[in-house]
Amino acid sequence: MQTKSITQSLLAAGVLMLGFNQTVAAHTIANGILGSSAAATDYYQVNCTTTGDGTQIQTHHLFVNIQDKSGDSNLVGVSVFSANAGANLKASTTVDPVGGTTGIGAPTSPNISVVGGEGNYVLAVFKSLASVQQYSLTAHCEDVNGVETNAGGLLTVIPGVVVSNQ
Amino acid sequence: MKTKKSISSAIIAGALLVGFNQTVAAHVIGNGILGPTASATDYYKVDCTTDPVWRNSTTHHLLVWIQDKSPDSNLVGLSVFSANAGANLKASTTFDPIGGTTGTAAAVSRLTIIGGEGIYNLAVFKTGASIQQYSLYAFCEDVNGVQTNATGLATAYPGVVVSNQ
Numbered sequence: 016m017q018t019k020s021i022t023q024s025l026l027a028a029g030v031l032m033l034g035f036n037q038t039v040a041a042h043t044i045a046n047g048i049l050g051s052s053a054a055a056t057d058y059y060q061v062n063c064t065t066t067g068d069g070t071q072i073q074t075h076h077l078f079v080n081i082q083d084k085s086g087d088s089n090l091v092g093v094s095v096f097s098a099n100a101g102a103n104l105k106a107s108t109t110v111d112p113v114g115g116t117t118g119i120g121a122p123t124s125p126n127i128s129v130v131g132g133e134g135n136y137v138l139a140v141f142k143s144l145a146s147v148q149q150y151s152l153t154a155h156c157e158d159v160n161g162v163e164t165n166a167g168g169l170l171t172v173i174p175g176v177v178v179s180n181q
Numbered sequence: 182m183k184t185k186k187s188i189s190s191a192i193i194a195g196a197l198l199v200g201f202n203q204t205v206a207a208h209v210i211g212n213g214i215l216g217p218t219a220s221a222t223d224y225y226k227v228d229c230t231t232d233p234v235w236r237n238s239t240t241h242h243l244l245v246w247i248q249d250k251s252p253d254s255n256l257v258g259l260s261v262f263s264a265n266a267g268a269n270l271k272a273s274t275t276f277d278p279i280g281g282t283t284g285t286a287a288a289v290s291r292l293t294i295i296g297g298e299g300i301y302n303l304a305v306f307k308t309g310a311s312i313q314q315y316s317l318y319a320f321c322e323d324v325n326g327v328q329t330n331a332t333g334l335a336t337a338y339p340g341v342v343v344s345n346q
Contacts, residue, residue, distance in 0.1 A: 053274075053275070053276070053290065054273040054274055054275060054290070054292055055273075055274070056260055056272035056273050056274040057272070058262055058271055058272035090256075090308055092306065092308065094222055094260055094304040094306050096222075096224055096302070096304065105224055106222035106223070106224035106304055107220040107221075107222050108219075108220050108221070108222040108304070108306035108307070109219070109220055110219070110306075110308045110309070112308075112309070125219065125220070127220050137262070137302075139260040139262060139272055139274070139304060141258065141260050141274035142274070143256055143258065143276050143278075143308060144276070144278070
């Protein structure tokens with residue numbers, strides 16, 4: 016009986032963990048790696064669309080930040096571009112000023128929002144020097160109130176198509 | 182007579198300078214500026230095509246580099262993307278590690294993106310807040326490193342400024 020309970024608990028926990036991981040994975044590249052070359056750049060494409068669940072929430076902007084997980088002086092940042100954004104507001108960049116996951120500067124880079132509405136956003140993740148860098152990239156399609164639009168297909172589209180991975 | 186000759190020389194020199202500047206201007210953003218916001222990013226689009234008349238040389242790659250003209254710790258960098266480049270070679274980044282235009286500061290790393298003919302996207306950014314000045318260099322080149330100078334390049338280069346902050 017106890018064995019059955021343990022088994023059921025493990026199964027339930029597994030389901031919960033699976034669900035949790037799917038949700039997080041849908042908006043975060045938690046274990047991104049940039050190779051040793053100084054030029055190494057990862058490139059993503061995210062397609063923000065309207066939710067198809069009946070609520071019809073439209074995407075207003077893409078919210079993005081990045082965490083440099085490597086505790087050294089090699090900085091990691093991300094540039095975001097939307098062709099649909101307003102004049103001279105189509106591109107924006109954020110850099111995590113302090114590497115590492117603990118202590119001062121650990122959280123993330125400053126948040127940026129590119130107001131490009133629905134459609135494609137492209138993201139280039141880069142670093143300032145040679146050496147392998149680990150990063151966590153977060154991207155959310157959000158409506159005008161900052162609520163995730165969770166558009167149809169979002170779970171598979173976000174964190175987006177990896178267009179180039181170095 | 183001497184005066185006339187001097188004037189003629191000045192005119193010729195001026196014409197040469199104009200020609201030189203036009204050629205350089207076609208491949209360089211010499212006075213780019215990123216605004217004070219830390220997130221300020223300039224975005225360019227360059228279209229490399231074949232000139233059917235002059236060299237008929239097909240573009241093999243885009244050669245780019247950037248010079249951070251502001252001598253401070255705020256670094257200026259450049260990411261380039263070509264959808265036509267090979268798998269996992271579509272995007273690349275270079276930084277000018279030292280700001281300023283003299284001494285060791287002048288040395289920058291050059292990037293070659295092998296995306297053939299077509300559109301290249303360039304994002305210019307910086308690592309912190311404060312205004313930064315930069316020079317951006319970009320050349321469409323054939324497989325031998327010769328500029329393809331495609332038709333329309335002078336107007337397409339230094340490319341369409343898609344976003345300017």
